[in-house]
Amino acid sequence: xxxxxxxxxxxxxxxxxxxxxxxxxxxxxxxxxxxxxxxxxxxxxxxxxxxxxxxxxxxxxxxxxxxxxxxxxxxxxxxxxxxxxxxxxxxxxxxxxxxxxxxxxxxxxx
Amino acid sequence: xxxxxxxxxxxxxxxxxxxxxxxxxxxxxxxxxxxxxxxxxxxxxxxxxxxxxxxxxxxxxxxxxxxxxxxxxxxxxxxxxxxxxxxxxxxxxxxxxxxxxxxxxxxxxxxxx
Numbered sequence: 001x002x003x004x005x006x007x008x009x010x011x012x013x014x015x016x017x018x019x020x021x022x023x024x025x026x027x028x029x030x031x032x033x034x035x036x037x038x039x040x041x042x043x044x045x046x047x048x049x050x051x052x053x054x055x056x057x058x059x060x061x062x063x064x065x066x067x068x069x070x071x072x073x074x075x076x077x078x079x080x081x082x083x084x085x086x087x088x089x090x091x092x093x094x095x096x097x098x099x100x101x102x103x104x105x106x107x108x109x110x
Numbered sequence: 111x112x113x114x115x116x117x118x119x120x121x122x123x124x125x126x127x128x129x130x131x132x133x134x135x136x137x138x139x140x141x142x143x144x145x146x147x148x149x150x151x152x153x154x155x156x157x158x159x160x161x162x163x164x165x166x167x168x169x170x171x172x173x174x175x176x177x178x179x180x181x182x183x184x185x186x187x188x189x190x191x192x193x194x195x196x197x198x199x200x201x202x203x204x205x206x207x208x209x210x211x212x213x214x215x216x217x218x219x220x221x222x223x
Binding site: 098 | 141143150152168200202210211212215216217
């Protein structure tokens with residue numbers, strides 16, 4: 001079945017780059033997603049990438065997709081304390097469901 | 111637009127009690143879903159609906175019922191609460207078509223003692 005895996009924690013210093021990694025199993029996923037969850041809130045779509053792309057840049061965010069290895073990453077440049085949150089990787093399956101990873105808790109230290 | 115709203119925000123139940131978690135959206139989205147979030151396990155899909163009158167099971171449906179009589183509302187019923195149902199519950203909705211931008215409610219934190 002489908003599975004999405006992420007490491008649980010990442011700690012960085014303010015101003016550094018953060019890289020959050022994700023592996024997935026469903027090679028038929030058309031889109032892959034990054035959602036952000038701030039404390040006490042629901043998830044919010046941060047960015048997504050179409051499966052025929054290998055990179056997408058959006059201001060401080062860079063998404064890299066390696067389809068051969070089924071590996072997705074999210075790079076946040078110049079990480080700020082306001083970026084502290086849980087980041088979820090997700091894939092969509094043929095039935096239209098979103099399958100989420102466990103979430104990576106990013107802690108940004110001043 | 112209020113987006114996706116959920117009530118209550120917090121709830122404590124005793125084992126065996128039943129209750130309904132409310133969810134409503136004002137974006138005219140056909141697709142709605144319920145997830146539970148547990149530490150280290152991410153979000154797991156409980157039930158979902160592709161439109162009024164149509165519901166289906168997700169990954170962890172046991173102990174929960176849903177109905178979808180209108181496009182706006184998608185309540186989740188706990189039939190006989192168990193401590194294993196202690197979790198944070200999120201309702202979400204989205205429009206048809208990709209990419210799937212799913213809008214989440216603020217969540218309900220449920221504790222079953």
